[in-house]
Amino acid sequence: MRTPKIPKPTIRRLAIYYRCLTKLKDNGVDKTSSKEMADLLGIKASQVRKDLSYFGEFGKRGVGYNVDKLSFKLKEILGLKKNWNVAIVGAGNLGSAIANYAGLEKNGFKIVSAFDVDEKKVGQMIVPGVTIQKIDDIEERIKNNNIEIAILTVPVNAAQEVTDKLINCGIKGILNFTPTSIYAPEDIEVEDVDFVISLKSLTFEIASSKNDL
Amino acid sequence: MRTPKIPKPTIRRLAIYYRCLTKLKDNGVDKTSSKEMADLLGIKASQVRKDLSYFGEFGKRGVGYNVDKLSFKLKEILGLKKNWNVAIVGAGNLGSAIANYAGLEKNGFKIVSAFDVDEKKVGQMIVPGVTIQKIDDIEERIKNNNIEIAILTVPVNAAQEVTDKLINCGIKGILNFTPTSIYAPEDIEVEDVDFVISLKSLTFEIASSKNDL
Structure with a gap:
């Protein structure tokens, strides 16, 4: 139920x-x-x-x-009795910083794959034991590695195209760091983490409390 | 009003x-x-x-x-008719990635200072034109540089101590990336960005939709 x-x-x-x-x-x-x-x-x-x-x-x-x-x-209740295999999609500064964030593994989120379009990044290690792979191979690798969650840190213009690929290979959830809305069917969960939106929420509060004077 | x-x-x-x-x-x-x-x-x-x-x-x-x-x-309404001077507090992987995020400047948020405790980082450039400074100097520098917003990316155990310093030097808002609650007086705005919480929100949804089968 x-x-x-x-x-x-x-x-x-x-x-x-x-x-x-x-x-x-x-x-x-x-x-x-x-x-x-x-x-x-x-x-x-x-x-x-x-x-x-x-x-x-x-x-x-x-x-x-x-x-x-x-x-x-x-x-x-939170689904944390098991560990979750996670892929980083987009291995730039932000993707790398997230992959190396100590809080992930501690909380049961294991980075098992990372993908990028940049040929120069492919083959480099993003976290110990995980090398960055070509994004062209993403569908096969996601399927074969039992990856259920993707952390999306690609540029805005690639966000939907990559999302569509992730949907095709059976991902269950996407943590979307791109500053754009992505579209996915209802049975695929999407959480947006947009810190520019959070900053604007902050400036709204600061600006409206100033008006209070 | x-x-x-x-x-x-x-x-x-x-x-x-x-x-x-x-x-x-x-x-x-x-x-x-x-x-x-x-x-x-x-x-x-x-x-x-x-x-x-x-x-x-x-x-x-x-x-x-x-x-x-x-x-x-x-x-x-969002307080975005002006630009905002922002400080990065904690210049580790995550702090650096955020400082270099193109979306900030484009949206009127200018990184003007960065602070860290690590002596090895002090003096290094975090973004073009901004060198990392000793966290001991934070109060003076925040005051002198008209910085209204701090992005907090220090380790959990330093979060409240640094927050207290930021409050003392008249910061208006804090974007809190640390995975802990920080306490500030009511007139200081705090926004939390905790992506581990977002991941858990995702696993809740995935786990509860599985129970649906």
């Missing part, structure tokens, strides 16, 4: 709760509460309770949550 | 509409509609109209929007 439609911001917060619980666990904390987690994250306790309520009852009123159990449950 | 409280997802979409209008303009398109924009972005036309309605009446029913005018208005 599919979980009822969960709002996107709730899903992101679940991942943030999971990160928060992992930190509590590392600090030897056994029990927590919606209030404690909310305070750590700068949000409201009622928000934490509402988000978790989509998935059933976790804590006991007045007793709170068992950190281990809730953490395990969130890990399961 | 301060604009009424606008939901965060609306603000992000305004930035996306602005990007979409810029593209239409580049393609020589004069007029558009909520339907056309929505189709280009894979959302609903009613969403576009609702988001824009926070800021008044833009289009005429049945006639649509003048691309130039709406684009200009959104540019103003």
Whole structure:
């Protein structure tokens, strides 16, 4: 049975709760509460309770949550009980920096392939043990290496063409770093990470708080 | 007068509409509609109209929007009529890749300073004309260079300490790439860009659609 439609911001917060619980666990904390987690994250306790309520009852009123159990449950909900094979598509500065980001492997995301159009990059190592391959070979390699997630860091003008190839070879999800909308069928998940949009969201807030003076 | 409280997802979409209008303009398109924009972005036309309605009446029913005018208005709303001086705080792989991202300058964000703790990096050029400086000098340099936005790409364990320094020297906004929550007073805007959280949001969707089978 599919979980009822969960709002996107709730899903992101679940991942943030999971990160928060992992930190509590590392600090030897056994029990927590919606209030404690909310305070750590700068949000409201009622928000934490509402988000978790989509998935059933976790804590006991007045007793709170068992950190281990809730953490395990969130890990399961977020699909993190397995490791995920990831491909970097576009091995420029940003693609390389992401591939080498320590947080990926730690969280169960393993870079197993990288692709680029630039002949000079092909054959170079992007992370230990993974050499950059020609993008022409992408369909075959994605299929043969059980890669379910692609991180898209190609230039804008190549974004849709590469996306179409990824769709053809059965990718399940795309993390889109290109500053453009990409189109994929409904059964392929797309998450956009556009930090220029985030910067503009920041300047909106700064500009509108200035108008407040 | 301060604009009424606008939901965060609306603000992000305004930035996306602005990007979409810029593209239409580049393609020589004069007029558009909520339907056309929505189709280009894979959302609903009613969403576009609702988001824009926070800021008044833009289009005429049945006639649509003048691309130039709406684009200009959104540019103003998003605080993009001026350029913004930006500092990169933490000049590792990710910080360097972001500093060199072509989309920044094109969108009015100018990297004018970069800081790191690593003595070996100090003095190196991060982008043409900008050398990496000691993080000890950050407060003075931020003040003297009229820097309003900091992009935070330091390790997690340094995140809050550096944030506190940035607050002290009068930064207006922080784009937080560190995988942790940072605390700042209400008048300092913080936007988180955590792509591991985005990946987990992706694996949630993939895992829950599998359960659907």
